[in-house]
Amino acid sequence: MNARPPLRVAVTGASGQIGYALVFRIASGELLGAGQPLILHLVEIPAALPALRGVRMELEDCAFPELRDIVTTDDLGAGFRDVDLAFLVGAKPRGAGMERSDLLLQNTDIFKTQGRALNEHATSETRVLVVGNPANTNALVAQRHAPDLPARNFTAMTRLDHNRALAKVADKLQQPVSLLRRLCVWGNHSGTQYPDLSHALVDGRPLLESLDADWVEKEFIPAVAQRGAEIIKVRGASSAASAANAAIQHMRLWRENTPAGDWTSMAVPSDGSYGIPEGLVYSFPVTCSGGRYHIVPDLPISSYSRERMERTRRELEGEKSTALG
């Protein structure tokens, strides 16, 4: 018998498209590795509980050896009780004709409640990843309502943008993604994000030696920022499997280590690095080791990069004042 105690992993919006793409990969061991038992806490709004029952039945029908139990609930107390990892996927989507500020405020209510419930019920070291949009500000709202938990454990996902940047460059250079290192995404998971190639390497050499600055500005940056909209146009639905994949990667890298010489992108509460004020959840290049992330320090920032980094900072400050103000 395996003596390791099970870890508890919560997923909100668990019966949605991202949730459905996510929970089976978590249960199969892709998140925590073989030999680590887990208990899934699947959280949904009341209207989605019937669909959630179907997800639960199919999880049972996988007979995953490490999946010890499944909690399905619309109650945040039961949903977050003693959880070690929380994927906050569910959020209010933007309806037709809805103002962005209305969307922000409705999500503020949701993430306020979830922050409070995490504060009351989760483990003291629970790690939180917000996937539901507007992800950075939702993470900030949840963190502000969980005063007893470490602020640094509230993060939002920009690894999907990071992967999209990797794929776009690999395609341009006709090189495998496995040869690329040290790309990063700064700022907000939104149209103002800044996917940055200044520090990136291909097969150990500076990437920008092989790429035209015009292509980077006019094609690469807009393509990465608009990729989500392009997927919606082609699929008739927003990214699901690729978002779930990035969520697993984010959490796995955080618990384990980033590969030597490489980074990932994570939106985390700023510690003041690069002049980004504390009190914003902002995407930085980070390394992970010993179960912690570390913002990559002292990168030289060009005036072009600085301008992009400030633009996405200003957007986040606007979101913050709408949400908390």
Add this chain to the structure above:
Amino acid sequence: MNARPPLRVAVTGASGQIGYALVFRIASGELLGAGQPLILHLVEIPAALPALRGVRMELEDCAFPELRDIVTTDDLGAGFRDVDLAFLVGAKPRGAGMERSDLLLQNTDIFKTQGRALNEHATSETRVLVVGNPANTNALVAQRHAPDLPARNFTAMTRLDHNRALAKVADKLQQPVSLLRRLCVWGNHSGTQYPDLSHALVDGRPLLESLDADWVEKEFIPAVAQRGAEIIKVRGASSAASAANAAIQHMRLWRENTPAGDWTSMAVPSDGSYGIPEGLVYSFPVTCSGGRYHIVPDLPISSYSRERMERTRRELEGEKSTALG
């Protein structure tokens, strides 16, 4: 750089629900393991090519390090060219008011064409798993039209039924599935399948010591056989993620080894074992080693089991005579 040549993995029906749940897990390395490069061949009918473009874009957006290329096509020549593994997921679903024999005949056409294309284009040792229903007979049809490929490499999926049986017993005994061994499913992936506990062990002891024969006959067997229909009722859609999971498991076990002392269930061309005539694709308990499956020999068969095994055999013979005429 990794020197291993990439393996080519084909998936038909790749933009459908099972396909969408399957291809990301294959691309992430769950099928072939870390360090094995692969090329995905995603095959669809012409009407589904736009949706397939979305799947391809999301696969790109995962930046999977081992995914070297993606072929998307409605042409079976390009779809099966040099493939090492083929997941035949796409099939004609049963429409309202359609007779079972009509369904069989329409699928016969599909799998005849696919068998011929595999024969012409795939590698000489390609392994085929049919997931699309009626899976056993579809596999038989494909095999009959691929005379140059080894007949034993055409298989159909009953691992989902096997997993459902594991889950049902684990729930009944309130024991983890990881303590269960040597369950098996005989016959057709249909309502006549026979999930058999006669040889099963829980924590090393005969399972039937702990279970009532009445429960096995009246609850267990019907519940496993009807689980697919129950999922459809609850989800409003057929099993997708659990089917994809079983498909990966089937292929992985076939390429690797079954755990010591345990079996899996696979529908394979009968070699005459247990009196099942050659010329049927029938589910047996098998072990896998050295990249091959081996039907578990010489199990004692009770008269009750014999009757169940014959009933599902008769159904398969009926399907065969409709399909092959």
